[in-house]
Amino acid sequence: xxxxxxxxxxxxxxxxxxxxxxERGVIxxxxxxxxxxxxxxxxxxxxxxxxxLLYVHMLGYPAHFGQMECVRMIASSRYSExxxxxxxxxMLLDEKQxxxxxxxxxxxxxxxxxxxxxxxxxxxxxxxxxxxEMCRDLAPEIDRLLRAxxxxxxxxxxxxAVHIVRKVQDLGELFAPAARSLLAEKNHGVLHxxxxxxxxxxxxxxxxxxxxxxxxxxxxxxxxxxxxxxHDVAGVSDPFLQVRILRLLRILGRHCxxxxxxxxxxxxxxxxxxxxxxxxxxxVLYETVLTxxxxxxxxxxxxxxxNILGRFLLNNDRNIRYIAMTSLQKIVNTDHNAVQRHRxxxxxxxxxxxxxVKRRALELSLALVSxxxxxxxxxxxxxxLSSCPPELRSHTASGIFTAAERYAxxxxxxxxxxxHVLTTAGxxxxxxxxxxxxQLITNTSELHCYTVHKLYRALLTDISQQPLVQVACWCIGxxxxxxxxxxxxxxxPVQVSEDDVLDALETVLQSHMSSPATRAFALTATMKLxxxxxxxxxxxxxxFKTGSGIQLRKFMIFFLLFLKNVLSPSVLRAAxxxxxxxxxKNSGQSNGESAGAKTExxxxxxxxxxxxxxxxxxxxxxxxxxxxxxxxxxxPNPAQxxxxxxxxxxxxxxxxxxxxxxxxxFQPTPTLSVYEKNGVNLTLxxxxxxxxxxxxxxxxxxxxxxxxxxxxxxxxxPKVCPQRRPSxxxxxxxxxxxxxxxxxxxxxxxxxxxxxxxxxxxxLKMRIRISYTVQGSAFQDMVQVDxxxxx
Amino acid sequence: xxQFMLLFSRQAKLRLQKWFVPxxxxxxxxxxxxxxxxxxxxxxxxxxxxxxxxRTIVYASLYFxxxxxxxxxxxxxLEIIHxxxxxxxxxxxxxxxxxxxxxxxxxxxILDEFLLAGEAQETSKKSxxxxxxxxxxxxxxxxLL
Numbered sequence: 020x021x022x023x024x025x026x027x028x029x030x031x032x033x034x035x036x037x038x039x040x041x042e043r044g045v046i047x048x049x050x051x052x053x054x055x056x057x058x059x060x061x062x063x064x065x066x067x068x069x070x071x072l073l074y075v076h077m078l079g080y081p082a083h084f085g086q087m088e089c090v091r092m093i094a095s096s097r098y099s100e101x102x103x104x105x106x107x108x109x110m111l112l113d114e115k116q117x118x119x120x121x122x123x124x125x126x127x128x129x130x131x132x133x134x135x136x137x138x139x140x141x142x143x144x145x146x147x148x149x150x151x152e153m154c155r156d157l158a159p160e161i162d163r164l165l166r167a168x169x170x171x172x173x174x175x176x177x178x179x180a181v182h183i184v185r186k187v188q189d190l191g192e193l194f195a196p197a198a199r200s201l202l203a204e205k206n207h208g209v210l211h212x213x214x215x216x217x218x219x220x221x222x223x224x225x226x227x228x229x230x231x232x233x234x235x236x237x238x239x240x241x242x243x244x245x246x247x248x249x250h251d252v253a254g255v256s257d258p259f260l261q262v263r264i265l266r267l268l269r270i271l272g273r274h275c276x277x278x279x280x281x282x283x284x285x286x287x288x289x290x291x292x293x294x295x296x297x298x299x300x301x302x303v304l305y306e307t308v309l310t311x312x313x314x315x316x317x318x319x320x321x322x323x324x325x326n327i328l329g330r331f332l333l334n335n336d337r338n339i340r341y342i343a344m345t346s347l348q349k350i351v352n353t354d355h356n357a358v359q360r361h362r363x364x365x366x367x368x369x370x371x372x373x374x375x376v377k378r379r380a381l382e383l384s385l386a387l388v389s390x391x392x393x394x395x396x397x398x399x400x401x402x403x404l405s406s407c408p409p410e411l412r413s414h415t416a417s418g419i420f421t422a423a424e425r426y427a428x429x430x431x432x433x434x435x436x437x438x439h440v441l442t443t444a445g446x447x448x449x450x451x452x453x454x455x456x457x458q459l460i461t462n463t464s465e466l467h468c469y470t471v472h473k474l475y476r477a478l479l480t481d482i483s484q485q486p487l488v489q490v491a492c493w494c495i496g497x498x499x500x501x502x503x504x505x506x507x508x509x510x511x512p513v514q515v516s517e518d519d520v521l522d523a524l525e526t527v528l529q530s531h532m533s534s535p536a537t538r539a540f541a542l543t544a545t546m547k548l549x550x551x552x553x554x555x556x557x558x559x560x561x562x563f564k565t566g567s568g569i570q571l572r573k574f575m576i577f578f579l580l581f582l583k584n585v586l587s588p589s590v591l592r593a594a595x596x597x598x599x600x601x602x603x604k605n606s607g608q609s610n611g612e613s614a615g616a617k618t619e620x621x622x623x624x625x626x627x628x629x630x631x632x633x634x635x636x637x638x639x640x641x642x643x644x645x646x647x648x649x650x651x652x653x654x655p656n657p658a659q660x661x662x663x664x665x666x667x668x669x670x671x672x673x674x675x676x677x678x679x680x681x682x683x684x685f686q687p688t689p690t691l692s693v694y695e696k697n698g699v700n701l702t703l704x705x706x707x708x709x710x711x712x713x714x715x716x717x718x719x720x721x722x723x724x725x726x727x728x729x730x731x732x733x734x735x736x737p738k739v740c741p742q743r744r745p746s747x748x749x750x751x752x753x754x755x756x757x758x759x760x761x762x763x764x765x766x767x768x769x770x771x772x773x774x775x776x777x778x779x780x781x782x783l784k785m786r787i788r789i790s791y792t793v794q795g796s797a798f799q800d801m802v803q804v805d806x807x808x809x810x
Numbered sequence: 811x812x813q814f815m816l817l818f819s820r821q822a823k824l825r826l827q828k829w830f831v832p833x834x835x836x837x838x839x840x841x842x843x844x845x846x847x848x849x850x851x852x853x854x855x856x857x858x859x860x861x862x863x864x865r866t867i868v869y870a871s872l873y874f875x876x877x878x879x880x881x882x883x884x885x886x887x888l889e890i891i892h893x894x895x896x897x898x899x900x901x902x903x904x905x906x907x908x909x910x911x912x913x914x915x916x917x918x919x920i921l922d923e924f925l926l927a928g929e930a931q932e933t934s935k936k937s938x939x940x941x942x943x944x945x946x947x948x949x950x951x952x953x954l955l
Contacts, residue, residue, distance in 0.1 A: 027912050030911065030912055034911075070915050073914075073915065074914060077824060077825075077826075077827065077914065078824075079824075079839065097952055097953075098948050098949055098952045099949045099952055099953055102919070102945075102949060103915065106915060106918055106919070113829075113832045113833070113834070114832045115832060115834060134948070136941075136944065136945045136948055139941075139945075142926075143922050143926060146926050146927040147830065147926075147927070148832065150832075171941065174931055174932065175926055175931060178926040178927045178929055178931050179926070179927065181927050181929065182927040185811075185927075207932075207933050207934060208931060208932040208933060208934070208937065211929075211930065211931070211932075211933055212929075212931060215929050219811075249934045249935075249936050249937075250933055250934055252889065252893075257933050258886065258889060259886065259889070259890075259930050259933045260933055262883055262886045266883075298885055298888060298889065299889055301885055302883060302885035302886040302888075302889055305883060305885050306883050306886070309883075337855070337856070337857045338857055338858050338859060338884070338885070338888070339885075341857045341859055341884075342859070342884055342885065372853070372855070372856070373855075373856045373857045374856075374860075375856070375857045375859060375860050375861070376857055378861075
């Protein structure tokens with residue numbers, strides 16, 4: 020057994036190893052010695068051995084055999100051994116290891132140790148790697164320490180409690196009272212811990228809002244009075260505590276007016292008086308700004324905050340610029356105009372060398388694009404695209420497309436921009452860009468000639484950017500004839516021959532850079548050209564023989580057969596390959612990021628409105644035999660008394676109109692108003708469907724300001740005209756709405772009511788009984804319709 | 811809160827690692843390795859903050875690296891790093907990398923007096939150093955006994 024050498028010697032030995040292999044040799048020897056030492060029951064150098072093992076572990080070598088030794092050392096009575104033991108526990112054990120449970124008891128004992136440094140070790144370890152069970156076990160202990168111990172322990176107990184609450188949320192309530200009382204302490208460490216405990220653990224407990232005045236007071240004493248050399252950092256008194264208090268104030272004031280008011284003055288004071296020449300001061304200012312922008316602050320204070328951010332943007336320190344942009348990003352939607360004022364500086368940051376700054380500047384720039392600055396912003400963005408780091412290209416391209424779609428001043432500009440992006444960063448654009456661009460091109464018919472010329476030229480220059488090549492092939496296929504025309508009003512004339520075009524497509528097909536999808540595009544384009552510009556079938560054959568891949572061969576064979584069998588540009592071929600119609604913008608395919616400027620207007624469905632009645636009618640209403648000399652007022656069949664379910668009226672007049680259309684060219688007859696009282700208007704329409712059927716429509720309309728409920732309508736006709744299926748609806752008619760009590764809707768059989776024509780001699784009459792409740796009073800009425808004209 | 815702190819040399823040798831979140835050894839190694847590469851690749855005048863894997867990384871040269879949550883104040887984290895370096899400086903007397911290597915357990919003890927549960931526990935430099943002094947004294951006294 021080799022003698023164990025002290026820690027520092029071992030480190031020296033390891034460092035002097037010249038190769039990885041040598042190092043591993045030294046370490047293996049040492050680990051063997053350490054293992055042997057661990058097996059011995061007690062020797063004076065246990066802590067040294069464990070320390071050596073921990074060093075080896077930090078270099079990346081396995082050290083799990085030291086876990087039990089840590090447990091043993093923690094239980095030792097010697098402080099030196101405890102110290103290393105706890106350090107080992109924090110390094111080698113974590114909550115996922117079973118061995119960590121073994122130290123719970125030791126920690127518990129050490130928490131009540133007489134020596135505060137031992138207590139401190141236990142607190143530190145619990146806060147570092149305490150699992151949820153350990154936390155639950157030991158929470159009462161921690162609470163006790165929060166109340167009755169010295170400041171040194173209290174501050175550690177506070178942060179230990181923070182860890183506990185992060186692990187087990189419910190325990191927050193346990194610590195709330197202690198946390199509250201800690202705010203009265205003078206010790207900065209304790210205050211700091213208490214503020215964090217309230218922020219992270221217990222601020223959801225309602226009484227915490229009452230701490231605002233106390234917190235304001237503490238802040239004031241830090242910033243205004245009292246210079247404490249112990250806590251001073253470059254002229255700022257305890258910036259760490261200030262920042263934490265500001266953060267807590269932010270959370271408390273976020274949704275609470277009174278709290279926000281209470282801290283208004285303080286925030287203004289801190290914002291104006293803090294020295295911003297050093298990072299420390301800026302750290303406090305930064306936190307202040309974040310707080311002001313998040314709570315319900317008054318506008319003057321907000322302006323102050325945004326101005327501070329503006330100053331940050333001009334700071335020489337790159338770090339400060341970075342965080343300024345991060346903050347501006349958060350408020351760019353709410354305080355848009357304020358941020359717009361700093362657009363120039365933000366755009367300049369696009370040219371910064373630092374990738375983090377560039378990313379932030381890009382996000383902000385995209386958010387600041389508007390209709391008024393689109394041209395200048397796009398210039399900057401395109402410039403940025405050509406030189407930006409590769410990880411940002413895709414995002415930039417998408418952002419540019421969205422902005423172009425929203426604010427394009429002209430279609431030609433839009434197409435130019437998209438082409439520019441494709442030529443610069445074609446490989447990084449998203450998949451739906453190609454169909455989107457094609458759809459855009461088809462929609463701008465007056466620019467077809469210009470577009471195809473431009474694309475052709477781009478194709479000649481560079482065939483490596485797949486999306487660009489795909490769009491170019493598609494356009495050449497569609498508008499090849501325009502290409503041959505030679506001159507185009509928007510670009511300089513250039514002579515392009517048939518052969519040139521076909522050569523270009525052949526190059527695409529043959530190039531190893533072309534993906535299978537691109538080759539498919541080129542093939543289809545060539546096919547289309549057979550009707551547009553040339554009839555030269557042999558040339559086509561030649562082209563089709565190039566290209567590779569199973570899928571493409573299938574295409575080629577198909578096209579070849581097609582050409583062979585449909586040799587002449589017959590009607591069939593021309594018809595198959597004719598000009599594509601304008602593509603409708605498919606809402607499902609639109610650029611995911613466009614925030615709604617171009618989405619289809621949704622048909623607003625009013626609440627309570629459903630599609631044409633599909634609900635089965637509540638009950639069937641019996642015919643009331645009221646006519647033919649019958650006696651007295653008819654009694655409604657009690658078994659079928661109507662009850663209004665308070666259902667809301669379900670059709671709007673538009674839907675009603677649609678329904679009428681379903682009946683096949685319903686000619687609206689002049690409506691007959693049969694009842695007008697208490698804001699209820701009942702109108703009647705009728706139509707002869709056929710010789711056997713007459714359709715009657717009763718429409719109820721509510722012209723009062725309030726709703727009408729328990730609306731019921733019953734209609735009866737002379738016995739000689741049997742009703743097929745009487746089934747009126749019972750609904751509430753809402754104010755201002757038309758409700759169609761359509762007695763003849765074909766959409767639902769149960770609602771269908773029709774009358775067989777009465778013999779000519781019998782005049783058709785109808786008696787209508789109507790009952791409803793409006794504004795608390797019930798009404799019931801009866802109306803008789805004596806003449807149906809036109810029958 | 812701070813999720814972890816790493817101290818490493820220009821040759822990517824890890825000198826100190828303190829983790830405040832529970833992760834298994836394999837994950838810790840992976841994160842350390844990747845992050846060290848990312849930071850070593852940054853040029854000298856670049857921003858000290860970067861976003862990496864849903865965390866904010868704050869680093870100072872030679873190379874102290876802290877991983878914070880996204881909502882934490884980056885500038886005050888820089889101050890925390892500076893404060894820690896000052897503490898090491900005061901404790902070791904003009905600290906250099908060798909001090910950190912040969913007395914690595916002391917650097918951990920100092921860190922444990924300054925940070926707890928991923929937050930600063932003591933804002934006064936004097937108090938931290940005093941606590942270290944007394945703990946060291948206790949250790950020596952006990953070893954003599």
